Amino acid sequence: MKRWNGWGDTETYMTLSPGAKELLVQKTGEGTPQKDSDMESVLAKVPVSKLPEHSIISRDAQSRLLHARGQSMPDWIALRSGQISSFPDGVASPTDREQLQQVLDFAHKSESILIPYGGGTSVLGHINPRETDRPVITLSLNRLNKMLDINERSRLATFQAGVLGPELEDKLHKAGYRLGHFPQSFEYSSLGGWIATKSSGQQSFGYGRIDDLFCGGNLHTPQGELHLPVHPSSAAGPDLKQIVLGSEGRIGILSEATVKISPFPEVEQFYGMFLPHWEAAQRAVQYLAQNQFPISMIRLSNAEETRSQLALGGHDRLNQYIKRYLKMRGINPEDACMLMLGFTGSKSRVKYAKSEVMPILKGKFNAVNMHRFMGNAWAKTRFKAPYLRNTLWDQGYAIDTLETAVTWDKVTQTMQAVEDSLRYGLEDRGEKVHAFSHLSHFYTTGCSLYTTYCFRIASSPEETYSRWQRLKDAASRTIIEQQGTISHHHGVGADHRDYLAAEKTELGISTLQSLCRHFDPRGIMNPGKLVE
Numbered sequence: 001m002k003r004w005n006g007w008g009d010t011e012t013y014m015t016l017s018p019g020a021k022e023l024l025v026q027k028t029g030e031g032t033p034q035k036d037s038d039m040e041s042v043l044a045k046v047p048v049s050k051l052p053e054h055s056i057i058s059r060d061a062q063s064r065l066l067h068a069r070g071q072s073m074p075d076w077i078a079l080r081s082g083q084i085s086s087f088p089d090g091v092a093s094p095t096d097r098e099q100l101q102q103v104l105d106f107a108h109k110s111e112s113i114l115i116p117y118g119g120g121t122s123v124l125g126h127i128n129p130r131e132t133d134r135p136v137i138t139l140s141l142n143r144l145n146k147m148l149d150i151n152e153r154s155r156l157a158t159f160q161a162g163v164l165g166p167e168l169e170d171k172l173h174k175a176g177y178r179l180g181h182f183p184q185s186f187e188y189s190s191l192g193g194w195i196a197t198k199s200s201g202q203q204s205f206g207y208g209r210i211d212d213l214f215c216g217g218n219l220h221t222p223q224g225e226l227h228l229p230v231h232p233s234s235a236a237g238p239d240l241k242q243i244v245l246g247s248e249g250r251i252g253i254l255s256e257a258t259v260k261i262s263p264f265p266e267v268e269q270f271y272g273m274f275l276p277h278w279e280a281a282q283r284a285v286q287y288l289a290q291n292q293f294p295i296s297m298i299r300l301s302n303a304e305e306t307r308s309q310l311a312l313g314g315h316d317r318l319n320q321y322i323k324r325y326l327k328m329r330g331i332n333p334e335d336a337c338m339l340m341l342g343f344t345g346s347k348s349r350v351k352y353a354k355s356e357v358m359p360i361l362k363g364k365f366n367a368v369n370m371h372r373f374m375g376n377a378w379a380k381t382r383f384k385a386p387y388l389r390n391t392l393w394d395q396g397y398a399i400d401t402l403e404t405a406v407t408w409d410k411v412t413q414t415m416q417a418v419e420d421s422l423r424y425g426l427e428d429r430g431e432k433v434h435a436f437s438h439l440s441h442f443y444t445t446g447c448s449l450y451t452t453y454c455f456r457i458a459s460s461p462e463e464t465y466s467r468w469q470r471l472k473d474a475a476s477r478t479i480i481e482q483q484g485t486i487s488h489h490h491g492v493g494a495d496h497r498d499y500l501a502a503e504k505t506e507l508g509i510s511t512l513q514s515l516c517r518h519f520d521p522r523g524i525m526n527p528g529k530l531v532e
């Protein structure tokens with residue numbers, strides 16, 4: 001069963017090893033667990049719905065609670081404390097395009113707010129209703145999850161947009177194909193959500209990000225249906241797919257999407273290795289990215305993340321062995337940076353890629369290859385790491401992530417500046433923050449930088465929120481100062497909205513606002529997200 005106030009299913013629980021506990025205490029202090037609200041008491045607070053009865057819209061308190069918040073830190077604080085300021089007035093789950101259109105027409109006529117909802121894994125408040133006098137309908141796409149067509153000759157597949165990651169890959173696998181889009185939220189996020197937030201999967205180096213995979217579809221807007229035909233490429237003016245990608249439910253509801261598919265790989269192998277220090281490690285991944293080696297995944301942890309990941313992985317004895325081994329190979333374990341690589345494709349392609357990449361990493365950058373044992377361990381738990389959020393919260397720690405992308409010349413300075421803004425962000429409150437980073441999603445021009453930070457939850461939800469807000473603001477301002485993007489793949493939602501103008505300029509923001517008004521003159525589509 002899916003957790004209502006945390007991440008993932010209730011059957012999966014990660015434990016903290018003594019080594020992990022020790023690290024957290026050393027970095028942030030003894031955890032300060034707080035009592036969570038139970039579901040019954042939160043359900044009792046759900047207000048009376050403002051919506052009249054409608055055959056496709058359910059107004060029961062439980063559905064409304066389960067669609068009230070996503071996975072951002074403010075969402076967690078609200079759900080765990082039971083202090084939830086707004087709920088949808090009803091949840092619609094259409095089963096076909098006609099029903100979807102009926103809900104849209106109803107919302108338009110009644111000037112209700114309409115929030116498209118894929119998997120609800122947004123980490124930026126995308127699907128949260130605002131406090132408003134207007135009725136709010138959350139439109140869940142969970143029943144629109146079919147594969148509609150597979151065009152093997154052109155390597156295209158068309159799905160209803162509510163399909164979740166595992167169902168989508170399962171259907172493609174049965175036909176011998178793969179999409180290859182694996183965000184860490186894969187288990188619970190949807191195709192429509194990926195497109196609407198411009199997401200990027202762990203193997204983006206091989207398969208591309210969702211922008212590269214999305215080829216066309218159908219968007220139901222309050223002004224009518226926008227059909228995006230599939231062409232291999234086109235010079236027929238600006239590409240309208242680009243206004244759907246990242247549109248965050250502001251201009252319409254994507255009911256169907258056609259995506260590029262690849263043959264299911266004959267071989268897929270992940271390798272873990274250590275680079276002796278950050279300087280060598282950063283140069284190594286830049287080299288791999290700029291020379292476009294046929295690798296499906298590159299993920300480089302800095303030294304702080306390497307130590308933290310090893311500790312949080314929970315294998316204290318194995319970690320001691322790794323440290324001894326690195327020392328023997330002339331690497332100081334305190335400086336070591338962990339690199340994960342994925343090789344995917346036909347047997348011959350994988351063999352060729354490894355024979356090209358491994359000698360370069362060893363010869364040019366002094367990498368120590370831990371072979372597939374570390375890669376296999378990573379692959380086994382690739383979607384499990386977010387479950388640690390539940391464990392840490394229960395032990396009194398909040399953990400959150402943020403991300404940007406910068407050009408190669410700015411990677412190291414931005415990483416240090418963002419980490420420092422977090423690490424010292426609560427110093428005047430006597431609180432320590434643990435921050436560490438990795439690089440993922442690589443381009444010839446630069447890469448994305450992903451920072452995780454952990455701080456203690458406070459005795460009141462207001463203070464926990466205030467700690468988070470202080471940190472988020474400090475890091476977001478730093479990203480802007482460093483000329484990074486406010487988001488490489490999480491999107492904008494509510495939490496990045498006020499930082500967007502620094503990147504888009506006032507003219508850019510008014511262009512986006514005009515676009516929203518054009519498709520949605522009555523302002524019913526997910527207002528307050530992306531742009532005001």
Ligand SMILES: Cc1cc2nc3c(=O)[nH]c(=O)nc-3n(C[C@H](O)[C@H](O)[C@H](O)COP(=O)(O)OP(=O)(O)OC[C@H]3O[C@@H](n4cnc5c(N)ncnc54)[C@H](O)[C@@H]3O)c2cc1C
Binds near residue numbers: 198202526
């Ligand atoms: C633990 C965890 C790990 C994550 N890892 C990654 C990662 O590796 N890479 C990454 O890119 N992101 C990641 N995310 C962020 C999140 O999963 C992505 O933003 C994802 O794309 C959201 O998909 P969803 O279906 O859950 O969308 P939702 O959260 O339901 O919605 C997000 C936005 O999209 C809109 N939307 C959804 N469906 C439609 C539709 N059919 N038509 C129009 N608008 C729609 C909504 O209105 C909303 O504005 C992670 C989140 C969590 C909690």
